[in-house]
Every structure is written in C-alpha cells, then in structure tokens.
Amino acid sequence: MSNLTDLTLAEGRDKLAKGEFTAVELTQAHIQAIEAKRNLNAFIVETPELALEEAKASDLRRRAGTNGAMDGLAIGIKDLFCTKGVQTTAASHILEGFKPPYESTVSGKLKAAGAISLGKLNLDEFAMGSSNQTSYFGAVENPWKRKSDPTAKLVPGGSSGGSAAAVAARMVMAATGTDTGGSIRQPAAFCGITGIKPTYGRCSRFGVVAFASSLDQAGPMARTVRDCAIMLGSMAGFDPNDSTSVNMAVPDFEAALTGDIRGLKIGIPKEYRPVGLSEEVAKVWEQGVEWLKAAGATPVEISLPHTKYALPTYYIIAPAECSSNLARYDGLRFGLRVPGKSLDEMYAKTRAAGFGAEVRRRILIGTYVLSAGYYDAYYAKAQKVRRLIADDFAKAFETVDVILTPTAPSAAFGQGEGSDDPVTMWLNDVFTIPTSMAGLPGLSLPAGLSSDGLPLGLQLIGRPFDEETVFKVAGVMETAANFTARPEGI
Amino acid sequence: MSLDKATVRNIANLARIEVRDEELDHLAGELSNIITFVEQLSEVNTDGVEPMTSVAAMTLPMRKDVVTDGGRHDAVMANAPEAEDGFFTVPKVVE
Amino acid sequence: MAYIIQGETGDWEIVIGLEVHAQVTSKSKLFSGASTEFGAEPNTQVSFVDAGFPGMLPVINEICVEQAVRTGLGLNARINLTSVFARKNYFYADLPQGYQISQFDKPIVGEGELVLDMPDGSTRTVGIERLHLEQDAGKSIHDMHPSKSFIDLNRSGVALMEVVSKPDLRSPEEAGLYLTKLRSILRYLGTCDGNMQEGSMRCDANVSVRPVGETGLRTRCEIKNVNSIRYVQQAIEFEARRHVDVYEAGGDIRQETRLFDSVKVETRSMRSKEQAHDYRYFPDPDLLPLVIEQGFVDGIKAGLPELPDAKKARFMAEYGLNAYDAGVLVAERISADFFETVAKGRDAKIACNWVMGDFFAAMNATGKTMENPPVSATDLGGLIDLIGDGTLSGRLAKDVFALMVETGKAPAALVEEKGLRQVTDTGAIEAAIDVVIKANPDKVQQVRDGKTTLLGWFTGQVMKATQGKANPAMVNEMLAKKVLGE
Ligand SMILES: [Mg+2]
C-alpha cells in the first residue's frame, strides 16, 4: 500500500482492474502525499472530500462494469481549466474566488473517463511565465535539488509548474497542463517527467482560460510516455464548442507504442545550438541521437532557418492576443472589483490591482503592437514570419518523420535567479516556441541528469496530428534512457 | 525604438490599467527593451508572404440556429461583484 | 429640387452617409445558443459566451451567415466567399468580452446599390459600401439609480448586419427614403423585421456640409443610434445647420460622435465617447476564416423573393399602375400581395383605387394592420365583383364596404341580409316613377316646358323611394321616356 503513489497510470489502471486496491485507497494515498508535500505549493485548491466522493463512485462503477479508460486514477487539474463549482483563478488575484458555473471540455472528458481530480494546480499567472514565479498564490518549488546546494529552492518551470511538481513529487499520478510557448514541455523537463503538447486543435480550448488563442493547447503531464498516451486519449477529441477544434478521430495513442522505429528518419536541426546552450544539454541531445540510431532510425541534419525569429514573433503574437483575451477581466461580472468614481476608474484600478507585473507588461506590449500606426510593423509582420517558421517545419517534414531537439537550454534554475530581465527569462522557451508557432505536437521526456543532479529533457516534434509517431519514438527513447532518478526524499 | 512616457501612459489608458507616475520611467524602459528585442524581425524578408492567422488548416465550422442556452440568470449573476434587481451594476456612466 | 441650406455666405449642400445596424432575424445569437427574443427579463437570455466568461468561445450560427448573404444579394452586392471576423477592442460596461466580434477589412458583402423612389415618381440610385456581420452589445440603463448604471446582457451577442452606404445622400428626405427602402428590402427578404422601436434597426448618420460647387468632403460628425426615420431626418437637419453656422462664424468642425436629443430636437457631443478611439482591430484567433461556396450563394439567390423594385416595375407594366401607386403598394410585401389578390381576374385600376382609397382609409380609421386587415382581400375582390355584375351600384358598394368593415361579413351575405341588391326590375322602377310623376304634375310640366335640369330632382326622388337600390342608369333612362314622352 505504501507505494501506491509510485504507480504509473498504466500500472494503476491494471491493478485497479485486478482489484488489488480500490480507487478510494488510491485516492487516499495521494491525499496524504499532497498533505506531506504542501511546502512545494503545487496546489491552489485541494479538493480531497470531492475526490473521495468521486473515488467511491468510481469503485461502484468498476463493480458495475461501467468504468471508463481512466477510472479511479488520481490526477490534478491545472488551475487554468474551469471546473464547475470549484474555484478557478488562472493564478491571478483578479479571478480569486471565481467559481465557474461550467466545466471545461477537457476536464469534463477526464471526469467522464473516470479520472479523479485532487484539486487545482498552481501555475504562472494566466500561464504567462517559465518559472512559476508569477503566480498570485506564490511560487511553486521544484521537488528536485541541486547536489551542490540542496537548500536552494529551484523553480519547476512554467507555466504548468504546479502540474510538473505535483507529478514529479508523486502527489498525483498525472496532471493536465497547457502549453502556449512551452508551458507543458519546459516544466516537464525541469521536473524530470514527460509531457506532450498535442497538435493545435487536438484538444478543445473550451473552458480553458485563454492566454493566446492561436497557440494555447492542453496536454497531459505524467511520469511515462505510455501514461501521456493514455491520458491524451481521454483529453482529445472534436468539440463543437471550439471553432478551432479539429473534427478528426482520436487514434489509440497507446497502441502506437510498438517499440519499432526502424527506418524512421530523425531530423536534427542545426539551428538549435544557440550561444549559451549548456554543454550538458548538448551532450544529452547527442546521446539521444545515438539511442535512436541504435534502435534503427536514421538521423538527418535539417535546417529550420527562421528558428531565431520564433521568440520575437511569439512575443508579438502572444501579447497581442492576450491583451484582447484579458480585456474581459474588468471587475464587472466576476472576480475582483476595486471601486472607482467612474466606470473607467473602476476598470483601471481593478486591472492594476488584479494583474501581476508580468501580465500587465504583456497586456501593455500587446496593446502597443496592435495600436494605430504600429499594427503592420509588428503584428502583421509577426504573422508573416510565423508563416515562414511553419513553412520551415513543413519543408523539414518532407524528409524526416520526427525532429529531436533539447527541450530547454538549461536545467532548472533557482527561484529569483535571472528574473530581472524579462527577455532573458523568455529565452527558456527558445526550443519550444517554434513548435507552438507552427501548431505541431511536441513531447518532452527526461533523458538524463546534469552533473548537479537535475533532470534534463529532450523534445520530439512531429507532423501535424501525428502524435502517434512522436509517442512511438518517445517510447523507444524512454526505454533507452532508463531514467529512474527521482527527487531526493520521494 | 524606445517608448516614451506619454506613449506608455496612452497604452496603459487604452488597456485600462492604472499606472502611477513614478512607475512610468521604469515601465517605459522595460517595454522599450522588449520592443527592441522583437524588432529584430525587421531583418526578415517577408515580401509576398501571407500573414498566418491560424495554424488550423480548416475553415469556420457553423452551428444550427437553435436555442440551446440562456435561462440561467442566477448562474450568470452568481459571481457578480455587484448586482441589483437582476442587473449587473457599475458606477453611473454619463453619455 | 436639390436641398440647399441658405447661409449668409452662400448656398451649402449636405453630404450624408448612413450606417444601419439591422438585427438579423434568427432564433439564437450570432455566436451562442441563447435566444434573441425581445422583451425578456434582464440577463435571462444570456449564455456564458455572451457574458464573456473565462474560457468561453464563439461558434457561428449558419442562419446568420445565410441572412447576410441573402441581404447582400437583395442589395445587388458582391458576395465575398471568404470573409474574416476581427475583434474591435474597447472597454464599455455592456461589452462583456472587452471587444466586439465584427468584420473589418474582409466583410462578407462588398459594394452594392439601393434605389430610392422619389415622391415625383423618379428614382435615384445610392451606393452601398459594404455589409458586415457583427455582434450587438448589451444594454446600459442610466436612469434607474442616482449613482449607478444597470447592465442587461440580453442583447449581447445578437447578430447584426451593419449596412454602410456611400456618402451619396444629399437631403434629410433622401435619408428617410433610403431608410424606408432599406427597411422594405430587409422585410421582403425576411432578414430583419425592421422594427425601429424595439431597436432591431438603428441608424448612425455621418453628416458633413460643403458650399455648393465644392467637391471634396469636409469633416463629418457621426450621430449615433437614432431610432426612428423622423428623428434621423431631424438630426441631419439640425446637424447640417450647425455645421453651416460654425463654418460661417469662421469656426471648424471637429470630427466627433454626437447624440440626438429627440425632445430638444438637437444633437450634442457624447461625453462617454470623448476618449480617443483606437480599436486595435485584429483577426479573431478564436474564429477561422468564414468560407462559403458559390453553390451556397446560388442556392440563396434562386430562392430570393421578387423584391420591391422588380415588383413595382411589374405592377406598372402588368396592371398599368402609375409609379406612385405602384410604389406605395409594393412598400410592404403584404400590401403588394393583398393588392394582387384583389386585382386577380379583375380590373386592376378599380382594384387599385379600392385598396389605395377606401381600404387604406378603413385601416387608418380602425387602427388595424395589413397582418389583420379590416377587410380581407377575398372579400374586397368579391365586392368589386358585385359592382361588375350590376348587383351593386358604386354608391351601394360604399355602404356595403362600410358594413364589411363593421361586421367582418362577406359582401354577398351582407347584400342578401340587408336587401341591398340594386333594383334592376323595370316594373318596380316604373311603378316608383309613376308614383313620383303622379304626385308632381307641376314639375312634370316644367320639364316638358324645357327645364330639363329638373330631371335630376326626379332621379333623386325615385332613388329615395327605392331606398337607393334602384339602378341609377335605368332610372334616368326611364324617367326621360316617361316625363318627356320620348
Ligand atoms: Mg460603424
């Protein structure tokens, strides 16, 4: 019983099926783990009572033989997904106390599959950040420690930092994340877990607090490739409530894990070696290429010439969309209101008090690049460069089946380190943003440890709606990497 | 390009975010750095390139004209910071 | 003919462009499944999408697209097979998302035209700049509380078509005719009910003036949300005069949004709109480009009804009506249909006279409408038939018509019931004549002595004796014979 929190989703699913324990027992074990690890600040809201009720219902379903694909499995929900009757904040003061009268499609699908939510996970405010330090509800701590300085608190990455930390610390078996420019993949890499941002349009955005609508995608974060495949199967699918959701059948992602990648061509982009790339990261990347070669795949050098422009493109498009998406937080119908003598004063005071510095900064940049006289120079220009970035990938995928890159330029850094200059902080997403701009699926999995004992991740990028190949290659790499390290004390 | 304080004041006003005078200098500096950073895009030749609005290679799906929603006044108003007689209320607006 | 403002420095003309917001006839909203029904309790017809809740997304209503295309075709306009929804960003209490989803540089309908029916029977063509689809905002109510405005989101998200004219109108009267005609076309198409009181048709007027002979456009002011044709005309008249006065006093007009006060009959600057506008339009990333097939457009085109201009031309050609009568009859589809039912198989001119005359008079007098007319078209046709076959004289027919309005009964039944049938029996008429002749030998003599004008008096007496039912032509003929012995 003591190692119930060590189980993967696949193991938990199979053992629940065999009746080795109940969903209530599995849930209780995770509730205890959450209590024990409150210091990480991974959750904004814990919902143990709700979870136990759901677990009881799950056990009844199993007895009746009506259980779903994830029945009884303990997960966490990033607090960007609206959950009916349970506070949803996007980690912002402006939404504090907001209880949505509706459920997001993705969290609803997971519930329908029988998954049990233990609560709402911390994140960067409105998913804007790469270190989970912008949350109004406090920073999340990475469960991993530097060997050289075990007392330093490290960031879990962001924006899905609470999700990554909770999965790594065995507080939940898996969690939902969202990824706009790397917010699933980079924290997965920093916390030594696996996460996939599926193709844009694969998962519904309905009920997910919007950051940048043309980029936001939900995806699973778990401890194995198989678990991500299982969970994505329950999250994905056409939703008539989201006009950008694609009407396409959801494949059996788990079945794609054949272990056979012989003959596949693996693209290695030559532009992914920027100045400042950690040598250790470069080494793990080379190691990854060797593993795939050994399994019968062929590495091919490719060129993605517009890579260096992805970051500036992103920092025009994402703030522009966010400045508009966040206009609805005006203190009128929900959330925080700071009184004012006039309507405009109420707006300005509410939004100044309700949004944190990073969110305010991005709203202002977005407002600026869309404003009269600047639209063409910034927004329209960025949209054109975005097409060039997408075209680079399309061209590469004419010759390769999947692309292998590092996930992040470094391992997890310490809280408060390098956060003075926002542009420097943004460089964390240099490898993940191009994929987002092109809407492609990208998966990060742990591939090794730094000399200081921190996990390093590799990213696999696939063709649009070809998550299956990504999973297949990731499965092979996972076996080869045999990443068994875990945070100290977990 | 660097943003001056007047520009920052103007966009803050457009975005309805109160900015105190003493914040303006710092904010103008920060935003100018960001704008300088994104301006490297001007190096890219984009002649004849169609702007990309969405990566989804599809057109707009449509729904049937059926009343499927509404009639839930209480749920719509439940989170309102201020309401009266079934209306949301705000400081009086003079037109 | 031309509308001229006489100023102290000379003559001025007005340049007017109208932007009409017409509510699309649909059951549910443009991007949500909430009802569009008018008059519900506040905030009851609101989905979380309409209220701009976190994570809510728009999904377009296909009927609204169809209605926009139909209207575009009705305005002989170019239909754009690809159009794009954009966000128009601004903050206002009744705009829950903080932006209006509208169309900006790629509207669904491009240039078209609209023909004005001038009172003298001539026509004048006015250019249509574009038509686009957009969502309505909610409603702010400012007079329910001393220090608060109240917000009702029932209208939020209702589909609107914004029809923008070219600056082709030159007088308040033309503006009125434009609105009348546009309303007529929308109602024929069934794409908007045109009800200005309920706000389903609202008009913004862009007004500027210039000295006669000047060709460039001067600074315009936009008068927002005027909700009756008469008010639009009054607002334009006031605003144009104001511009002339300002220019002649050596001043300049500032481009601004103004409000029309229908009580004081004047326009004034809108305080809430004083802030500089910068709408920061950009393509809505929640919505993909709207692409429609040519076949879809063709299908709508094939199903279009006969529109007022075509119908008017046909009424003139087929029924021989003059431009004015035809124009009046085709203004509403229901009155045109009414007329055609009455005219079918009958003398069209007589039918037209009855509809334009007694029927419209009865409608005004009773306060009834075309939807619930004082007399049905079938009954009015029946009445005309009774005149044609001699059952009723023209005079009797008027009496029968009045009874039809009063009782709702069919004309034939009333003729039977009240015994109003015209007397054409020669014996009966002869008998009546004989009685009158016998009683008035002196007058008979006067006629025979040459005072033939007295014959009219005899006719009157005979009609009186037969309670007006005798056929007047027969009476005259027989009187002449008997009195004059012809
Ligand atoms: Mg307009």
Ligand SMILES: [Zn+2]
């Ligand atoms: Zn409009």
